[in-house]
Amino acid sequence: MRNDLRETPEYQAVADYLLRLHEPAFGRPHALTEPHATADGSAVVVTGAVYDKLEGLPRTALYRVRDGELRPLAGSPGSARWARFSPDGKRLAFLSDRATARVFQLYLLDVGKDGGEAVAGPEVPGTLEFAHWSPDGTRILLCVAGLGADLAGGQGSGTNVTAAPEADNWLPRVESGATDAAWRSLWLYTVDSGELVKLSPEGLNCWESGWCGPDRVVSVTSPDPGEDSWYSAVLTLVDVPTGETRELYRSPAQLGLPAATPDGGRVAIVRAVCSDRWLVAGDLAVIDVETGASTEIDTHGTDVTFLSWLDAGRLGYLGRRHLDSVAGIVDAAGTARELFSVGHAVGGPWYPDGAFTADGRVITVQHAYHLPHQVTWSGPGTEEVLASVAHEGTKRLLAVAGTAAPVSWEAPDGLEIEGILCTPPGEGPFPLVVNIHGGPIWSFLNSWQINYPWVPLLVSRGYAVLNPNPRGSSGRGQEFARHVVHDMGGADADDLLAGLDALVDRGIxxxxxxxxxxxxYGGFMSSWLVTRSTRFAASVPVAPVTDWYSQTFTSNIAGWGTTFLGADPEEPGNPVHRRSPVMHASRVVTPTLVVAGAKDRCTPPGQAEEFHRALLAHGTESGLVIYPLEGHGVRAQPALTDFLTRLTGWLHRHMPA
Incomplete structure (x- = not known):
């Protein structure tokens, strides 16, 4: 297997496919996230992902939505994101790395001056992940990650530390526990005076935070900055004048999305069993700040993924329910009223998010397999498209990407399992690729490219692609999600095998x-299923776990793994060993191409190498591809083009369309 495919016809074909999709939008956004609006909805801003050419990762830029168009805002070198209007709508705070690549700092822009220059805020010791205006608009809460803090798996894993100069690339990697650069802290910036002070005390790591009235802050915190510590984080109240802290709420599940009323009387929080930080989808609770009493809110089966208080009595939320995206408002009595429920994606690549206006409307980014990203304004019985990223490249993709439709089947125990099936034109049976999502607690929706560029590419080559949501997926409530806890690779694997039987029986x-x-987790399952069945013609696991024992002592989320397995690696014969694909490599006959990133701290590349070596030792065809600059998944160009070439080539070789 060659390490450089760039001169091959296969690589050129994939590169041309991607160029035809993106070139018409070079310099313009091709995907949208982070919508925000003034309270009256008169101004809307979004973050756009922009390719200037197919090289590296796309930069991000800010766009004002006006007169049906996406107009650039605060243009500058580098990237900009997380634009937030002040409470009076006159100023815009945003984050940009224009001074130093990948190190985001605060900037302020006068909204009333189109084309005006943004003014830099004070430099913070790290990179900004979030910024929140105080309710009175006088201060900004800054969430600062040190240049060495862990990135979540959805961010690509690794750390956010800047690269060493090329002249110093011989220096060793050194670890000695948590360093000062690994922590996440809170800082306060007073806009008029320019004063910057640290708020959070030493020894308190702040993952997510927001204002709780004018003089308090609420934060999801842990006493350690390691990624594994997030899974046991608690909700903490921080007093601004004194810096004193008080634990407000804790849960055996994970916590996320803290949001408080403007007067600071109540805090909303989402409680969910989670497999990844930032991928929080679950039950909604509202906590009385003074008494600590919590009230569970019935959201009619919706796993909540976004929260925003419209005022002291109304709480806006978005989330997932089965294969739908849902938006609603909880009134002062605690009753949830839905604004919409749609059978496609709302928000960014992971979970629904948006922005609520004071009159009860919500602004979201909506998209589907047949629908490029568009900014939409929704209210009771109304919907208006404000702007779209559609262009000639998206038209070309839609011409070859086939169709997507919901599909369901019955698991061996009678549980209904759902998914999205993408098919090329014509009648089946088709060669079928099962595209298994990560997590395991996440889920597929009908979304643009089903969130992964290889899905429409495979369909354009004549393959059907099943994107299943087995037990453990989000959108079906916490009981459904908990089915995978202590049973990874058990009943959820049976769900997938049953889905294949159903699609074969239906002639698809x-x-x-x-x-x-x-x-x-999709990489784990792509490695695990080939030890369970010989029916598979080919497998391409990406960023997999293949040996839960060695994963325990090399991953930065080892504690999560042993918790979800319910196993102690020191005890022989438990699930750490029984559910490790590498321990059952002698059963595998499926040709397997294992892919990993060298900078992955969640599922280190040794996991891919172990499985590859084990397969070769038992005479099974295997290939190993490790990308030196990639982390958890393959994201940047030209590595992405190379990966797509190897994926389609491996499948064509062993199961041609």
Whole structure:
């Protein structure tokens, strides 16, 4: 297997496919996230992902939504994101790395001056992840991550530390526990005076935070900055004048999305069993700040993923329910009223988010397999498209990407399992690729490219792609999500095998041409299923766990793994060993291409190498690809083009369309 494919016809074909998609939008946004609006909805801003050419990762830029167009805002070198209007709507705070690549600092822009220059805020000791205006608009809460803090798996894993100069690339990697650069802290910036002070005390790591009235802050915190510590984080109240802290709420599940009323009387929080930081989807609770009493809110089966108080009595939320995206408002009595429920994606690449206006409307980014990203304004019985990223490249993709439709089947125990099936034109049976999502607690929706560029690419080559949501996926409530805890690779694997049987019986899938792929937990499952069945013609696991024992002593989320397995690695014969694909490599006959990133701290590349070596030792065809600059998944160009070339080539070789 060659390490450089750039001169091959296969690589050139994939590169041309991607160029045809993105070139018409060079210099303009091709995807949208982080919508925000003034309280009256008169001004809307979004973050756009922009390719100037197919090289590296896309930069991010800010766009004002006006007169049906996306107009650039605060243009500058580098990237900008997280634009937030002040409470009076006159100023815009945003984050940009224009001074130093990947190190985001605060900037302020006068909204009333179109084309005006943004003014830099004070430099913070690290990179900013969030910024929140105080309710009175006089101060900004800054969430600062040190240049050495862990990145979540959804961010690509690794750390956010800047690269060493090339002349110093011989220096060793050194670890000695948590360093000062690993912590996340809170700082306060007073806009008029320019004063910057640190708020959070030493020894308190602040993952997510927001204002709780004018003189308090609420934060999801832990006493350690390591990624594994997030899973046991608690909700903490921080007093601004004194810096004193008080634990407000804790849960055996994970906590996220803290949001408080403007007067600071109540805090809303989402409680959910989670497999990844930032991927929080679950039950909604509202806590009385003074008494600590919590009230559970019935959101009619919706796993909540976004919260925003409209005022002291109304709480806006978005979330997932089965294969739908849902938006609603909880009134002062605690009753949830839905604004909409749609069968496609709302928000960014992971979970629904948006922005609520004071009159009860919500602004979101909506998209589907057949619909490029568009900014939409929704209210009771109304919907208006404000702007779209559609262009000639998206038209070309839609012409070859086939169709997407919901599909369901029955698991061996009778549980209904859902997913999204993408098919090329014509009648089946098709060669089928099962695209397994990560997490395991996440889920597929009908979304643009189903969130992964290989899905429409495979369909354009004549493959059907099943994107399943087995038990453990979000959108079906906490009981459904907890099914995977202490049973990873058990009943959820049976769900996937049952789905294949159903699609074969329905004449959609060719039983002789079924393949697997997926990243993270999908990489584990793509490695695990080939030890369970010999029916697969090919498999391409990405960023997999293949040996839960060695994962425990090399990953930065080892505690999560042993908790979800319910196992102690020192006890022989427990799930750490029984559910490790590498321990069952002798059963595998499926040709397997294992892919990893060298900078991955969640599922280190040794996991891919172990499985590859084990397969070779048992005479099974295997390939190993490790990208030196990638982390958890393959994201940047030209590595992404190379990966797509190897994925389609491996499948074509072993199960041609």
């Amino acid at each position: 899938a060719d039983p002789a041409r079924i393949g697997l792929t997926g990243g993270s």
